[in-house]
Amino acid sequence: MLINRFAHNLKYYRKKHDYTQQQIADLLNISRSVVAKWENGHVLPDLNNTLKLSQLFQITLDEFVGKTNVTQNLLSDYQAHYSSEPFAEQIDFDEESFNYLIDFIIKHPSLKQQLSTYMALSIKQQKSAEKIFASVLEEMRKQ
Numbered sequence: 001m002l003i004n005r006f007a008h009n010l011k012y013y014r015k016k017h018d019y020t021q022q023q024i025a026d027l028l029n030i031s032r033s034v035v036a037k038w039e040n041g042h043v044l045p046d047l048n049n050t051l052k053l054s055q056l057f058q059i060t061l062d063e064f065v066g067k068t069n070v071t072q073n074l075l076s077d078y079q080a081h082y083s084s085e086p087f088a089e090q091i092d093f094d095e096e097s098f099n100y101l102i103d104f105i106i107k108h109p110s111l112k113q114q115l116s117t118y119m120a121l122s123i124k125q126q127k128s129a130e131k132i133f134a135s136v137l138e139e140m141r142k143q
Contacts, residue, residue, distance in 0.1 A: 003041050003044055004041050005065065005066030006038070006041075006044060006064070006065055006066065007038060007039050007040060007041035008066075009063075009064055009065070009066060010035075010038055010039050010053065010064075011039045011120075013053075013057040013059065013064070014039075014057075015120065015121070015122050015123075016057075016122070016123060017056075017057060018122045018123070018124060021035040021036055021039070022035075024053075024056075027052075027056065028049055028052055028053075030049070050064065050065075
């Protein structure tokens, strides 16, 4: 279980900080395939590399190995991102709204797959996708 959480967290934080596997490998003086094996959950890095990664991503070891809930981090990222947008006042972050969104996603498996793809993007790519999505919705409203 630890290896799966670590693999997920490594990929999440790498993409959050806009690093490629090759860039991580270069910073740690290892091959890209080693980073890929870590992200795929085939092996765990040694303690020295784990420490270097946590310093690079500016997170604690507890956060990195999954002692801290990454879901809460994702929600915090989402809130921080949208709180700076002009329409932040229109977004309600209460628990009821959050539960409604989760239920909606569960009932629409194709949306769940699209959101998984979206979440794998870097923050920069996500912002671009959001702009495109907003434009498409605006055009659909006009019809």
